Amino acid sequence: xxxxxxxxxxxxVPEGENLVLNCSxxxxxxxxxxxxxxxxxxxxxxxxxxxxxxxEQTSGRLNASLDKSSGRSTLYIAASQPGDSATYLCxxxxxxxxxxxxxNQVVVIP
Amino acid sequence: xxxxxxxxxxxVTQMGNDKSIKCEQNLGxxxxxxxxxxxxxxxxxxxxxxxxxLIINETVPNRFSPKSPDKAHLNLxxxxxxxxxxxxxxxxxxxxxxxxxxxFFGPGTRLTVL
Numbered sequence: 001x002x003x004x005x006x007x008x009x010x011x012x013v014p015e016g017e018n019l020v021l022n023c024s025x026x027x028x029x030x031x032x033x034x035x036x037x038x039x040x041x042x043x044x045x046x047x048x049x050x051x052x053x054x055x056e057q058t059s060g061r062l063n064a065s066l067d068k069s070s071g072r073s074t075l076y077i078a079a080s081q082p083g084d085s086a087t088y089l090c091x092x093x094x095x096x097x098x099x100x101x102x103x104n105q106v107v108v109i110p
Numbered sequence: 111x112x113x114x115x116x117x118x119x120x121x122v123t124q125m126g127n128d129k130s131i132k133c134e135q136n137l138g139x140x141x142x143x144x145x146x147x148x149x150x151x152x153x154x155x156x157x158x159x160x161x162x163x164l165i166i167n168e169t170v171p172n173r174f175s176p177k178s179p180d181k182a183h184l185n186l187x188x189x190x191x192x193x194x195x196x197x198x199x200x201x202x203x204x205x206x207x208x209x210x211x212x213x214f215f216g217p218g219t220r221l222t223v224l
Contacts, residue, residue, distance in 0.1 A: 034212060043200060044215040089153065091213075096141075097166055098213060100153040 002027045006101035019077035021104040023090030036089040080108045114216035122222045131186045131219045133201030141206030142184035147198040
């Protein structure tokens with residue numbers, strides 16, 4: 001059974017600092033890994049999807065890396081802004097279902 | 111413009127009642143999902159349908175019955191609601207087939223059972 005862990009559970013950073021969010025998973029037989037953003041009381045917004053054959057994906061200030069053999073992914077957010085405050089969820093796709101971590105709750109302090 | 115929509119957004123009901131949540135996607139996707147997010151914010155898959163066929167049923171009580179009248183809709187019917195069913199339910203969709211596909215989520219339905 002796939003288990004996904006996200007560390008740290010919560011963090012606060014001053015505006016302008018880079019954010020580093022970690023995700024680890026126990027079963028490396030995955031099809032892809034997806035990072036989502038969830039704002040309080042809202043749904044999930046897909047940020048990046050990394051296919052199992054890829055090492056990283058980039059979108060604007062966001063960069064996600066994937067090391068499938070060691071079961072790890074990292075989401076980097078450069079030059080954080082208050083609008084980046086949210087919960088970030090890592091989800092691993094194995095056998096057509098997403099297994100989620102519990103999220104990294106981020107607060108960016110102006 | 112909405113890609114994946116759910117109704118209602120909020121649902122408050124008494125224990126023992128039966129209720130339904132509707133989901134529609136206009137992305138032309140083949141696969142749709144239901145996820146449950148509990149009070150600790152942990153998201154877990156419940157069901158998945160591909161082209162109206164059930165492909166995943168993740169040990170959910172049979173009080174929960176998904177119904178897919180067509181590829182664009184996946185509704186969730188819940189019988190005899192219990193306090194523990196209180197959660198946020200998310201519908202999602204993906205292209206399916208190719209397993210590297212991205213999943214897109216609806217805004218969620220917050221169910222409160224009193």
